Amino acid sequence: MPQVMVVARNFMDMVAALPAAKLDMLYDSAFICEAVLRSFPPLAKKYALQMLYVSAPMPAAAMEEWVLDEYASKHKVAIDRLLQLRVFVEVRDRRKEVSYKMNDKFQGNMQKYLVDGGSLPREPISSSVTGRLPTLTELENYALEQWECFLLQLINSSQVERGTSFSSSMMKTFQRGLLSSRDGDAPKLSENGFQFLLMETNAQLWYIMREYISSAEERGVDPTELISFLLELSFHTLGAAYSFNTLTDVQRIAIRDLAELGLVKVQQGRKDSWFIPTKLATNLSSSLSDSSASKEGIVVVETNFRLYAYSASRLHCEILRLFSRVEYQLPNLIVGAITKESLYGAFDNGITAEQIISFLKQNAHPRVADKIPVVPENVTDQIRLWETDRNRVDMVLSHVYEDFPSKDMFEQCCDLARDNGFLLWEDSKKMRLIVRVEFHQEMREFLRRQR
16 A cells, blocks of 8 residues: 655644754744734634733633533644643642643743734845836746746656756755656656645645755755745845845855746846745745635536646646556647556556545635535546555465464464454464464464463
8 A cells, every 4th residue: 555645734843843943042042933923723822822922821621611522622623732832831739730831932922912013033135126026916927837847847747857957956846745766767757756746835845945955954954944935035125136145055055046946036236136935935924724715726526537738738638647647638628538447557657536536625726616526436546446456455464373382372362462453364164364464473472471
């Protein structure tokens, strides 16, 4: 069975994984405090604001009374998230009763921010220096074009290494999660790479940013500094120009890398250079559900497994080839079919039936998007059936035991394996049993003690 990619739902999953000392360092910035606050679920936001001017620890039992019993699970989720991000710190008194106190740095900076407002470490450049800047529409088209270019180069991965459009830091990011190569061969898409291509744009962005940050130390960059800059970037004004002179060396390299993905547009003047954040950058601190843009779908699937995509994009054509047979492409229409052979090719590459169905639903053309079901049931059912055809037999490494000296010994071994969840099969008449390979050492030790 292929492994399904797990994607952090937002930057805060990466922030929460930082050591406590580095997490506290991030809270030196009021903007990062605000980014953390707005990432919380509603109940956690409410608790953080309620505690903002409370200096004494609040007993956990008292906080439980803030919600009705039916919302106890949401209360637990909120408290867990506040603790994960060290906005709340757990303290215990002499009687070992648990209380929660707000992180001093977070509390102080948020109080100042609410009273005085905040200012970014850089201000936009005057239009007298930059001249005419791209309009928001032009900027959105640029971001889309850059992102599609990145995905196309990823699909044609054998040519990526020879290309010059990606920096070494971006290439390391690709090699880490999406491409694989053996014995000096040209890199090819991995299972994760194929699954990545069927994700929504925002999910793809989080995946790339997570890998980019995770590989920062290999490039000699502190991940905390990179996270801090990326979160700050989300507070910049969409479409405004910011000077390169306000950036550190690490930030300048990051901006160049982000420009390759369409998060910023870099421009060169007579004397100065500047960068312009796109919508992809200003959405960085939002969650997947908050930032998902309502884009118009392109795909219509018919009950006869015919597929029509109203698009002139080469990228859309290449993505559809991952799981369907593209028959021909007109100037604004791609025509194909979902076949058993095309799906088997997708399954071989690690793509799952549910990912294909999800892609078809998320990209449904407006004319069918409101229908129930969006994708015909006979098509979705058949896609799942063709996947199960390939997964009828699961290979499990195991050990077989036989020739037991007595019935009691056999039953003791069966009980031991069954209680630990490692028993795969038993035959009480012939006194044979099969256990998972992970249990072999413990089973041998048990038999040795019984002798």
